[in-house]
Amino acid sequence: MPGTFGRFIVRLVLLSRWAMVPLFIGLALGLVLLVVAFAMRLWSFALQLTAMSETAVIMELLTLLDLVLVGGLMVIVIQSGYENFVERIDRRQAPESPAWMTRISFAGLKLKLFASLMAISAITLLKALMRLETDVSETQVRWLMAASVLFLAAYAVLAFTDRFARTGEDD
DSSP, X not given: OHHHHHHHHHHHHHHHGGGGHXXXXXXXXXXXXXXXXXXXXXXXXXXXXXXXXXXXXHHHHHHHXXXXXXHHHHHHHHHHHHHHHTOOOOTTTOTTSOTHHHHOOHHHHHHHHHHHHHHHHHHHHHHXXXXXXXXXXXXXXXXXXXXXXXXHHHHHHHHHHHHHHXXXXXX
């Protein structure tokens, strides 16, 4: 009886990974919505460009850059998450898939995610600094700086521990 029950549990655990598929599909749909939001923002920006100040143009460009970084973060999570948690993607059936997907380890994925988060945090901080005189308080800027420093420290600790825990894999 324990052998049959044990095999059932193992089978159930292995099948549970497929519960992640609807989450990845949801993220892919969210990415489509992000593309729509980007296009709408870009169109609005283009229509107002001649009436905008230099600072407003920079702010809009930073917002567009922020959306691109979030999109890239979503692509990393969707593609490598599916491959790491659900099943390997057959490269013969998906020749257009990026080369990094075949080489990235879970440790490399974590570093890419942290790097994207740090870039998004830095852009948010830069936008806040540019609005400091108009509608952002010094306290808000301090909190954003603290968050950026925490991301940087977490990234450094993660990279440091992964460097020593590496078993010879290249990212």
